[in-house]
Amino acid sequence: MNLREQQQRNMTERYRDTLDQREDIRRRQVETGTPFAADSDEQLRARVERLVDKREVELAPVPSGAGPVRPAVVFERILGAANELQNVNFLARGARAARAVARISVVDGGGKLAWHGTGFLVGERLLLTNNHVLPDVAAATGSFAEFDYEADVDGAPKPVDTYDLAPGELFVTDRALDYTLVAVGTGADGKRPGATYGRLRLIAQQGKIVIGEPVNIVGHPDARPKEVAVRANELLNQLPQFLHYRTDTRPGNSGSPVFNDQWEVVALHHASVPDPDGAGWIANEGVRVSAILRHLTEAGPPPEQKPLLAELGPQAVLVGPAPIDDRRVGTAAGVTTAPEVPAAQVVSALVQDAAERAQERHGLTGRTGAGRRIVFLHGRGQQGHDPAALRAGWCDGLDIGLAAAGLPPLDPADVWFPFYGDALASATAGRESAPVDTATTTAEAYMPADTGALDVYAALLTDAADRAGMPASEREPADAQESSLLGGAVAALQRPLSWIAARSGLDDVVIAMAFHDVAAYLGSRSARDAVLEAVLAGLPKDDEFVLVSHSLGTVVALDLCNRLPGHVSVPLLVTAGSPLGLDTVYERLLAGGPVRPGQVDVWVNAWAAADAVAIGCPLGRSWPRVSDLLCANRKDKAHDIKQYLSHALVAAEIGRAVRE
Template sequence: MAVTVSEGAERLMQAEAAAERYQRTSAERQDVERQLDAGVKFPDSPEAIAVRAARLLDRQAVPAAAAVESIRDEHLTAPAAYERILGLSKELQAWSFLPRGARAARTVARISARENGRELPIGTGFLVSPRLLMTNHHVLPDAASTQQCLVEFDAQVTVDNTPGASIRLELDPGTFFVANERLDFALVLVRSADGVPPGEVFGWNRLSVQLGKLVIGEPVNVIGHPMGRLKEVAVRDNALQVRMDDFLHYKTDTEPGNSGSPVFNDQWEVVALHHSGVPDKDERGRTLRKDGKVWQPGDGDDAIAWVANEGVRISSILTHLAGLPLDPAGRALLAEMGPDSGLQEAGAPPRTAPLPPADATGTPPAATTGTPPVATTGTPPVAPGPTRESTGTRVGLRAGPTAFGGTRHLVFVHGRSQQGKDVEMLRRDWSAGLNHGLTRAGMAPIDPGDTWFPYYGDTLIGAVERNESVPRPATATRTATAGMAAEACAPAGPARGTYERLIAEAAANAHMPPDGATANEAFGGSLVGALQRQLSWLAAKTDLDEWVIATILRDVAAYLDDQEVREAVLNEVLRSVPTSGELVLVTHSLGTVVGMDLLTRLGPDVNMALLVTAGSPLGLDTVQSRLLVGGPKLPDGQFPWVNVWCPNDAVAIGCPLGDTWQSELTDMAVTNARDRAHDIEEYLLHPEVAARIGTVLGAA
């Protein structure tokens, strides 16, 4: 089948699916329209508006001085102030809007198919890395048809409205090609003509998996090649109407040929991949023409009455890409999409069991590459290690009796927020992270069943909740506004004072001015108290959001200040810790505090061979003074200690530790992937960290 024929058939199929989603969300859309008619500028949730406003301020899309001036003389609630910021962004654009738009436009190319000696335009694509181009699945459905296509950059008019000289490049699906029909996207490598990656010539779009790029009522801008014409920009009479899990509906004048175009917000961040118009339907579900008559296939797409447009959310595409089982070369290409994409870990093998080759119907995973996809793990499958007898609740795991010769033991002590999780999977995740680092260091991997994994997740949350008079918010990190984090996460009772001191000390270590009198903070100060300003400062200076920081420090405070909580946690940990032999203790986050206390409870037959702390708050005076050892010192005896920390990890903001802790201590600063700055797997995959552990274990 010719490329143009298959492209047209699938395009109509995608339009039908878009129409079904449009009908399904009609009640939501009507509610949005009623709010707009009533004068509500951004009929979205308070949470979405708050996240969007924070992103605009953080990226200086709205000057802080303008934000402050707009609310100076009014007493506004936090939601009203956030809406005011979004209004400024919508109504007034900085001069840079135009050159930034021109820069984004250079990344957009026209896609044409070669058929019978002719070149027929079939869609639009845009660069999302130095070498990868994104478009729709219905434009490039498979590697074979992609081989017949080419792309043209700079297919546009000049400032004098005369056609410019375009640059034609070939696609290389044999090296990399991934496509998914449901999300209607394709990702293919563009072959460079002179050895220089196309993205270095035309630029490329930094895709972001983060939320906060667009709210309902905000404008969107589309750049593409409608009907195969030279490049055009749709920037008027447009707005986001409805947001679904994987798709967006918006008003923007587009035509066939815009398939595969990037959908931008006013800051020229890609928010969606345009993939279809939404056709108008009669009461019998038949597609209508612009003149109101029933559309027939011979009428052509340009005769259809389009009522809206649909795009695929970029965050959904990135999430899908992150889960694909690709070979190392394919993962490396995805990693080139930059840190905001969340694909920097693409070079790592999956941390859990391999994906099955097919589902129950025999369908293989929905991805194709130039070479067969490969899914590997750091270690071969092994049977779970022995556990203590279950009592109906999740319990810690013990290593087998012959692990590391039976006299040396590797113990992992996890951090907070592990309640309700599969303990065996947690142990495998930690082991996979370490095995990744060991492999990079040229050392043999370990068997997850050879590790001890004390588990206190359920014990911690149960003990804390028993002692708190006010229930802690559920799923706070996803459902509440940014301005609520500090107060909503504050623990009850004496632990609150410790919680406040932890935040204040961490903010000071992050160089927050004593009075918070910067332009950005002046705005925040009019809305929330000092505690929230300190928390917001920490989030702005690191790669953790406010809720993650607040909940971690809350649980650290609860552990340190409530003796019942501390004893419950330590007793639970001790049940799955060896009572003799040499100990390699690897701890993370709150687990580093628990581990430091644990050193005071180990039996006389246990000798420490190595202590590893990762993402630790042990650099904060507030933590040190409340340890069982009574300060920044180890219990009796000297042993090697490696403290690994990431400058963008807010929990480790007090690091390095060498200036305050008197011990045989080595501080290691590492660079973790953005948005995973605090993850233990990120810390363990660094070869210099894993090598220290492997050497002591005798894994070399």
């Protein structure tokens, strides 16, 4: 019996052995009239908490006087709200996720094409597929991944982008779980595939899907151009290491990502389950993400492969016991019945949990130890994010730079990480609105709704375009301004935004979002106060600390110095990707202009020529006694904090200051 036949037999046995469980699932679905009540209350709770934490749903109130209700019924109400109608961004998020999926072409020892499969990027140079697609290093050697093997919006074939596999750098596989993780080479220009096509993060946290929810699959069935299955799909059952689901797949889909409706990967598709009676195919099976991550953890990769495996990211780290699965105790049906709990009590507990998580997002305190305290002050767009994951990402970038400078790494536990993302979002929620329905340009779609913030937003774009060399002749004609339904000032903003985008190479959406948040902070006193209070609450109580800031965080850092007690000193201030060189910004600071903070001994400003947010840099032209460091950030990640921190000179300044 060959490997594929053995895998097929194991899969059939798993499906047959869970017959009683599936019948019980169907019975409960019929009795309750909902597919979600088929899962355990523990799994339902984990799923709801994840949806609430990610702000995918709001907790709907349960009618008073409803009497005792099982938690599963309450959870079903919430899950149902998440799966009836989708936000239109469902399509855009799916398209973004699909970019990381590639067709794998396996070449035999003679250089001939042997077979095809599907794989997807889980790191900038890490690709995940099935063991039966790439069973060993020999099969992966000479094989390649084809990205953009698909049709464009008009149905025309896209140019295919090919990357060779690099199994000599990393190759981890397991027959039982039928997965292979392999390194991918760089392109001819030295670019990593993930820099162009993104990556799909493997998430260790539970609560990504429950029985009855839809699943979506993207792959290359029959080696055809990329296709997606998003209709008539449903998770049928959960086993400790595998998922069973209903969807349409074909040979060639092996190695496809299985997504939930938030386009998070829940499993690695590997095969269809045949009908024991020989009447076709009755289900599909995928390997759970948690099972793959657990095996990777236990495999103990050699030290030289750990830098590549680190591309999986901090969210892939398993914490705690084995994942929640279908193991239940007790009754003849194999399932215990949870005690009845008042629905209002369940919802109240979830609301309290959500509030506690929001409280935790105020920031992270650093560990007490030798050396100076170090504080990271994050930039825009971090609301709802996990501060621990953000802090780990900053440290990942800094460790690269420290290694290049010959200095030891920094432990994330030693870093103070004040968090103001939620405070800013909450302070502007009453005045901010969704992008204007009638907006025809990016500048209009991302303009703040608050009048004060809108004035700052317009001034920022104009100021930045002037700094980027935009001539007056390129401005919006006066007659076009006067005819705008939204007013000339707003209608004219796309011209400078497009100019900045063209000169920097950054997407105009990225620039508009960054300036939107800077404007929201500078244009509202209440928003500024809320942010500064959140940051001050998360600072160490020492008399001195090193302060490293990024993007909007650099603006907050300068205002923060105005609020610090007189006895506090900052031996080193690092500003990275900062807009502080723009008149529009420094004129609106609490100091009223480019006034160097008295608490700061050394100020290092890291900037990149392609970073449109740092377009007013170098700061030395406007601010006194600033050491400007020009960083050669990758153009597609010019504003990325990890790019700045991985620069050897920037990291060296930080490393030495912390240890003095």
